[in-house]
Amino acid sequence: MLTRLTIQDVVLVDRLDLDIRQGLSVLTGETGAGKSIILDSLGLATGARGDAGLIRAGASQAAVTAEFDLPAGHALYDFLEDKGLALEAGEPLLLRRVVSRDGRSKAFVNDQSVSVSVLKALGDSLLEVHGQHETVGLLDPRTHAAMLDAYGDCAAEKAAVAETFRALKAVRERYRDLQARSERAAEEVEELTHRLSELDRLDPQPDEEAQLATERSLLGASERALEDITEARTTVGGDQLSQRLAKAFRALDHARSRAQQAGANEGHAVLKALSEAAEALDRTLIAADEALALMDAAADALDVEPGRLDRVEERLFALRAMARKLNVLVEDLPATRAKMAHALSEIEDAEGALRKLSAEVAQAQAAFNAAIEALRAKRLEAGAALSVAVMAELTPLKLDKAAFRVDIRALEPERYTAHGGDQITFEVRTNPGADWGGMAAIASGGELARFALALKAALATRGDEGVAGPVMIFDEVDQGVGGAVADAVGLRLKKLAEAGQVIVVTHSPQVAARGDQHLKVSKAEVEGAVRSKVVELSADETLEELARMLSGAEITPEARAAALRLRQSPVVAG
Template identity: 60%
Template sequence: MLIGLQIRDVVLIEALDLSIGPGLTALTGETGAGKSIILDALGLATGARGDAGLVRRGAAQAVATAAFALAPDHPVWDLLEEKGLAYARDEDLVLRRTLSADGRSRAFVNDQATGVGVLKDLGEALLEVHGQHETVGLLDARTHRPLLDGYGDLRAPLGRTAAAWGAWRDARERAEALKAEVARSAADVEELTFRLSELDRLDPREGEETELAEQRAVLGAAEKALADIGVARDAFDGLGGRVASAIRALDRARERAATAGAAADGPAAMRLAAAAEALDRVLVEAGEAEAAIDNAARAFDFEPDRLEKAEERLFDLRGLARKLNVAVEALPSLRVRFAERLRAVESAEDTLKAADAEAATARAAYLAAADALSRARKAAGDLLAAAVMSELSPLKLDKARFRVAVEPLAEARAGPAGLDRVAFEISTNPGAPFGDLGAIASGGELARFALALKAALAGRGTGPQPLMIFDEVDQGVGGAVADAVGLRLKRLAAPTDGRPGAQVLVVTHSPQVAARAEAHWRIAKAGDDAKGDGRVRTAVEVLSPADREEEIARMLAGARITDAARAAARALMDA
C-alpha cells in the first residue's frame, strides 16, 4: 500500500507531502488544476519516463518520493533481493527519483542508488494505471495467466503440475548426463582397456610405494652394514681361547698358593676365585654376544638381486603414474574407476533404457497434470468471462464481448506453470473479431473495461493487489453509468472475506464517483501568473466530510451551489 507521496518542484507543485490511506481516494478539481501532476510525480517515483518539462520553472531539479508499506510475503522483496538491494521486510519501501532541468535522472531505493529500470520493475509490481492516455498492467499479457489462476483458485493443480515438471526435468537431466558419460566412455573404451590391462599387469597395492622406498633404502645400506658387522665379529675371534687360557692360569695360581700354605679362605685365595668367576662370566657373555652378532648378520643376508627387483618395481609404478598423470598412491583407485567405466559401457544399453523409461514416465505424469490444469483454466476462464460480461453493460460497454483464450503451447515451452498461453481478449463491436485488450481504441473505454475486469477479479485470491489508479475513468459518461463506475470502484476497494481490498486512486469529474470515496482530495491552483512570474502553484486540500459535501455539490451545480445541490450531494454520499 502506498502510504506517502512527497513532491518537490514538479511542474506547478513547489512542495507537497501527502499521506495516503487504504480504500478509495478521489481526486477532484477544475480542469487544469494539476490533478495529473500528482500522478506524474507518482509515475516519476516508480520508474515512468521522466521529461525535463516536469521540473518546475526556476527550480534546479524535481524530486518525487513514494513510500510503500508492504506485507512480509510481498513479491517485491524477492525482486529487491534479485537486484542485489538491501531491505528489511518489516520496514517501509521508499522509492525516490530526482530529475534535473537538463533531463538527467537519478534513482534510489531505500536511499541506495540504482537504475531507473529497477524503479520501473518495482513500479510494475506495485501499481497499475488505467486512464485516458495510458493503461499499464492489464495490457501486459504476462499478467493474464497468474490473474486467471488466482481467480480460479488453481493452487492445487498448479502445485501438482510444478511438482511433475520438477520430476520430469530431473529425470531428463539424469538420462542426458548418463548418455553423455556413456558417450565419453565409449569413445575412450580402447584406451580404457589398454590402461586397465597395464594396471592389472602391474597390480599396484595401497602403500606400496612407501614400502618399496623403505626397502630400497635398507637394501642399499645392507652391504656396508654387513662389513661393519664383520669387523665386530672379527673382534671376538680368539677371545674365547684367551679367556679360557686366563682361567687356567688363575687355577694354577690358586694351586701354588695352596701349596705354599695359603688358607683356602684367605684373602689371596678369595680374590683369585673372584677373578676366575668373572672370567667365567666373560666367557659366557662373549659367547652370547658372538651369537647376537651372527644373528644380526643374518638379518642383512638378502637375495643377491632383491635390491634390483625393488628398484625395478618402484620404477615401473612411478612410470605408469607419470603416464596417467596421477600419484602412485592413486593407481589402485584409478584401476577401480577404469574397471567401473568399462562395466558401465558394457551395461550402458540396459542403464540407458531404464533412465529413458523413467524420463518417459515422468513426462507422461507432467503432461497429465498439465492437461488437468489446462481444463481447470478453461473452466475458470469461462466463469471469469461471464463475470466480466455482467459488468460491461452497466459501464456502457454493452456492445463489447470478452473471453479468456487458453491455448496450448508447444512441448518445447513446457514449464512449471503448465503448457498454456492465457490471454484476455475483447471484441468491441458485434461481429468484430476478438483481439488483445489494446484493440480498444478509446482510452475511457479501456479504463472502464479494466475496471470491469478488476471488479470481476476482486476478492478471488489473485495475490497482493497493487495500487490501482483510474484517471478520468468516467470520461464521457454520466448519470447511471457514472454511478456504476463509482459503485465498482467502491467494491474494488472494499475488504472481502477477511482480505483487504485494493487501494484505489481515482481522478474524476463525476460527483457520483467522488461520493463513493473514503477519502477526498481537492486540487486547485493558488496564486496569480498574470505577470508571468511563475507564482501559480497547485495546492491539495484533504476534505472533511462537510467539505466533501460542498465539493460534490459544486460538481453537481457548477459555480452557484444551491441547497438542492447540497441535498443531492448528501444523498449521493449516503447511497
C-alpha cells in the same frame, strides 16, 4: 499501501507532502490544474523514465519520495533482502528518485543507492496503473495466464507441471547423452579402456598425494640427519677415539709405575698428578663411549629404508603426470577412475541402458502430460467462473451489450513448457455478433477502462485473504461516461477499494462522491509564477467540490443539494 507522496520541484509543484489513506482516494480538479503531475511524480518514484522536462522552471533538480507500508509476510521482503536492502517488519519502505537538469537520475531505497531497474521492479509490484491510453498488465496477453491461475487457485497444479517438466527434461538429456555416447562407442571404448588400464596399473588411492608429500618431507629430513650423525662420528674419530684414550691411559699407568720405582711415595706431587690425570682420562673414555653409543642409537631410531625417498618421489611424479594427462587434480584420480569404469560399463551395456532410459522418458512424459491436463482442467473451470464474474460486472457498468470470455487453447505438445500447455487470452466483443478480439484491440477508450475495472473487480473477488495486492490507480476511468454509468463506475471502484487501496483521477462527481478521501488539485499564481497544490477536503469541502463539478463555475443551491444526494446514496452491489 501507499501512505505518503513527497514532491519537490516537479513541473508546477515546488513542494508538496501528500498523505494517502486506505480505501478509495479521489483526485479532482479543473482541467490543467496538475492532476497528471501527481501520477507522473508517483511514476518517477517507482522507476518510470526520468525526464529533465519534469523539473520545475528555475530548479536544478526534481525529487520525489513515495512511502509504502508493507504488511508482514509480503513477498517484497525477500526481494529486498536479496538486493541487500533488508527491511524490518513495520518499517516504512521509501522509494526516492532524483532527476537533474543534465538528464541524469539517481534512485534510492530507504536512502540506499540502487539502480533504476530495482526501483522499477519494486514499483511494478507495488502499483498497478490503469489508464485509457496505457497498455497495462490486464491488456497484455502474456500476463493473462498468471492472472487466471491466481484467480483459479492453480498453484498446486502449476507446481506439478513445473516439477514433471524438470524431471522429463533431465531424463531426456540423460537419454540423449547416452545415445550420443553409444553412437561413438567404438572410439570412446578404445580410449576409455586405455585410460582405465593406465589408472588400474597406477592404482591411485584417496589422499595419497598428501600422504606421500608428508612422507617425502620426513624422509628428506631423516637422510640429512643421518649424514650429520655420520659426520659427527667421523669427526670425533669413532672407535679409534676409544682406542687412543685407552692407549693414553696405559701410558699414564706406566709413568706412575716408573715414578714409584724411582722412590716417589704416594704423597709425592708427581704421583698425585699422574693419578688425577689417569682418573680424568678414564672419565673421558667412559663419556666418549657413551657419546658414540648415543650417536648409534639415534641413527638406528631414524631407520630410513634405503631408496625409499627415491620411490616416494617416483610415485608422486607418476601420480601428477597422470593427473596432468587427464586434466584433473591428483586427488580426483580415484573418482575419475571410478567414473571411467562406470562410463565404460554403460557403453558396453548401452542397448540395455537405452531401453531402460527410454522407458523412463515415456514414464516422465506421461506424468508431465497428466500434469498438463490437470492444470488445463483447472484453468477451464477457472476461465468459465471468471467469464461469469466479469459478465456480472459489465451490466452495472452499462456494458450490457458487451461480452467477455477467457479463451484457452491447447498448444501443440512440442510447445509445452514448465508453465503449462495452454495459450490463454482475455477476449471481448462490444456488440452481439461482432468478432471476438483482445481487449486493447476491440474496446474504445472509455469502454477499455471500464472493461479493465470490471476485470479487476472480478479478479479481486478471488484471492488470499490478508494478502495485500498492489495499489490500483485509475486515470480518468470515467472518461466519456456520465450519469448512471459514472455512478456504476464509482460503485465498482468503491467495491474494489474494500479489498485494498485505490486511487482514481476523475472528472465525474458520481465517482468522486464515493471517495473515502477527497484530494483537490488546483493551481494559483504565487509570486508571479503559477503553482499547483493539493489539499485534502473536509466533508463540507467535498460537498462544495462535488457541487462545482455538477454545476460548473457558479455553484447553485440545486447543485449543493444534488451533491448531498450523491454522498448519501447507498453503496449497493450492482
